[in-house]
Amino acid sequence: MQDLRRPTPVDTLLSVFQAALGVIAANPVSSRPHPRTQGAAQAADLTDAERAHAAALMRVNHVGEICAQALYESQALFTRDESLRAVFRHASIEESDHLAWTARRVAQLGGRVSRMVPVWYGGAFAIGALASLVGDGFSLGFMSETERQVEAHLLSHLDKLPAGDLESRAIVAQMKVDEAEHGRTAREHGGIELPLAVRWAMHASARVMTTTAYYV
Secondary structure, three states: OOOOOOOOHHHHHHHHHHHHHHHHOOOOOOOOOOOOOOOOOOHHHOOHHHHHHHHHHHHHHHHHHHHHHHHHHHHHHHOOOHHHHHHHHHHHHHHHHHHHHHHHHHHHOOOOOOOOHHHHHHHHHHHHHHHHHHOHHHHHHHHHHHHHHHHHHHHHHHHHOOOOOHHHHHHHHHHHHHHHHHHHHHHHOOOOOOOHHHHHHHHHHHHHHHHHHHHO
């Protein structure tokens, strides 16, 4: 007979810890093919300065995906609406593809991921929990606004990446498409427009994260 007991607080804590460990310590694997551009130059074809710059930009994007995993894990955990939990889980799966793609590209470019990954994950998880406790409409609105800001950030990276780094550009372009879809899904499920002060605070904190992650 199937065990239908409700999860205990210990079960929940173990699930949260397992999810965090899977993102922070595991080697991410994508469910979709790694985006590529026909005839793209190899990392070795870039200059040292171009490789270092591209690796730093992709490290920033990798940190963004760490935060996305934490955010959606937290929102899925704290919502009481099973249909919304499925929305957050689906977005998390696609974001895990981004995590794998960016981690792999950073390594190909001779770079490293951020040394502050646990800090980024913990902070984003706490923010997701807070947004969920305010209410599902606010939580979905937070998802929508996050994706809107990420989409703008990725567009800026298409301008900043070396012109010859077509593979990184292909990854960022696909990520941008996915983020736009996640934002649209959040709005369709009832995401509200956040107050201006909240949107500005999100923008400011994102600037701190992206600036720090470029170097650390």
